[in-house]
Amino acid sequence: MNTHFTRIGAMALLAALTWTSTASAQIAVKGKVVHTMAGEPIRNGVVVIADGKITAVGPAATTPIPDGMRVLEAEVVTPGLIDAHSTVGLSGILNYAHDQDQLERSAPVQPELRAIDAYNAQEALVDWVRSFGITTVHTGHAPGELISGQTMIVKTFGKTVEDAVIVETATVAATLNSTARKTGKGKSPGTRGKMMAMLRQEFIKAGEYVKKREAAEADKKPDRNLKLDVLSRVLARELPLMITVNRAQDIASALRLAREFNLKIILDSAAESYLLIDEIKQAGVPVLVHPPMMRAFGELENMTFETAAKLKKAGIPVALQSGYESYVPKTRVVLFEAGIAAANGLSFGEALGLITIDAAGILGVADRVGSLEVGKDGDVALFDGDPFEYTSHCIGVIGEGQIVSDIKR
């Protein structure tokens, strides 16, 4: 008999089953340090959660835990972590065609593709990131086509996408880098200039569509067009256009596009953003920085471990992401990536902000997640030491008051 086999097998099984946990919804967490991300850390703090929401946060001495509550304890307590951009749930762990739904290659512009129609809430990669304390993920269609589709925001627990989703359409994902350029004869877009021309034409079309729909009488309105419906919402600034971009020249193009159409944009990956700090700041554009441990080649060859620090110091809203991987690791873990940022120019609190409150702010969900404050969702991560240290462990995760992971990892 192989005991190693049993041990890991049991762990995997546990991971798969945690969404069915029926632990008490009345739960309190005591932490030697509680990083609320809303004010200074609390020594010997307590977080009280009832019916899925935080009902009290404060020092243990002054924050009573109601009778009958289950109490968990940890060295360090943080808000449930947020991965500001991923593809987990659309991209699956095996990396075969049948579990890869993150990128539709049939046309370069398909904003009508909804992430909710492609998300597997029971995907093993979702279990994996949850076991490191990540409770909220901005996931969806991957970079790789000019407009690859929509993204959404989900919790990393729940049996179906309906259980997990908190924002059905978070952004429309665009790509202004070489992965979205085609090389075959007669295929577009084949160049940087053509990419911009095609994007501009799409938004011009969407603008005309809106005008016609508004001006025409009810029976003469142009037929509804799913693609233009979505782009209209981007034009109306209801939805941000998240533009994956790395070279400085392409970042400049993204800002130019935003100016021309008065779009709300989010820069994604943005390896060379440190070269255009003034321009990005002036445009008031937030940045979801690539994982610091991303591979530094191709259009990422000039990336640095310090980009998040440089943007943050300049006052630009910034968050970190696990990104998209076509091979291995099939997902990065944003907790690890924030650790690298913490070791390269940011304080502990600033780095933790990149995967909690700052990410929530950029994604527009700070009313629900990102900090431990009364009224917010009861999403909490428990650690046995500095969460960024390689040798610390996440020892438990609470999602909306339920224990959604009890693996020590």
Add this chain to the structure above:
Amino acid sequence: MGRIRIGTVAMVIALATCAHGQEAPRAFVNASLIPIQGDEIADGTMVVLGGKIIAVGPSVSIAIPEGTEVIDVAGKVLMPGLICTHNHIGGIGGADSSGPIQPDVRIYDSINIHDSGFRRAVAGGLTTLNLMPGSGHLNSGQTVYVKLRKARTIEDMAIRDDTGWIMGGLKMANGTNSQRAAPFPGTRGKSAALVRERFVKAIEYREKLAKAAGDAEKTPARDIGLEALVEVLQHKRIVHHHTHRHDDIMTVLRLAKEFDFRVVLHHVSEGWKVADEIAAAGVPCSAIVIDSPGGKLEARELFLETGGILERAGVLTAFHTDDWITDSRVFLRSAALAVRAGMSREGGLKALTLAGAEMLDLDDRIGSLEVGKDADFIILSGDPLSVYTKVLETWIEGRRVFDRSDAKDRLYAVGGYGAGHNQVPYMCCFEHAETN
């Protein structure tokens, strides 16, 4: 470090001075020393001369020779340079698509030493690499062991044995990476059969050579592929074998037993399932540490726990970067994550150094801080297993090859404009994964 061989210092100085000219000894004092062979030393001193370590131990017990340049490294950690047993830096190009078994191909003939990946590797504290061709073949060629010395050609980086032979292993692979359309194998059974067939040929070739005993008329025509396999049969060249799934691992052990070749198992995603069998075979493992399982079916059950499980089973265990798969700049992290998942601290640190040296037949020269060994070491800002620790300096054979306080070196350590210059990433398996 119990025994400090002060008595031998004078003799070693004399020898080292001969080999390396008039260089003065250098002493690194007040160090937090991690010698790997022996306990950690809170206040240690190491003396280096002519590219070799001539004294190492607790500061109180080390006599610093006259005329020594003294470098105070108080508050810093000094440990051996890191050894990566499996690395693809340098735009490597091994076997081509003409067939699944190409032992004639030397990776040595394909390396661009100006690839900035090498600069990043020294920034990560790596000093010795096993440069390997890829895993898309049953046998993709000969590997080469190199030191990241400042070099003008690959010859300057190569490691030679006493006879001047350029040391290296043989890269082999099984499982799905090497299965493709003909002439490649389509199944695991065919994969093993093709390998066995070629080893049988190598045995016959060796026998013919022996029978000819130098008689030119009886000597078979020279075959450089079979020559490399004969070196494997002679135990001169170690097989470095890519393998993930537990049954593929067992196949490697079976073939190694049949043909009596020395082998290191690489990656071993499912090594934890057959740890006892690997231990019983006495075969070492070089494991990879990846941030999440998967990427292909045979790595679905890759876990951070593997290093610890192999260690407890009694398997000699190292880690590797597989650079570009993981970044050489954060190689220390591979051991740290394994320690997180249950490996001992000693085992984790040995897995970055001495264990790798053993797997490359270099443990008499590198892998620990011991008198007489090469002065390959790194200076760290703090504990090697902490995310906050920086590699401050990397030294090879007594010469500094990386200094984080130098802006040019720092560029490669943290990245920035120009840091990726001249890189040719090893992309074999990315493409493969895309088409899966």
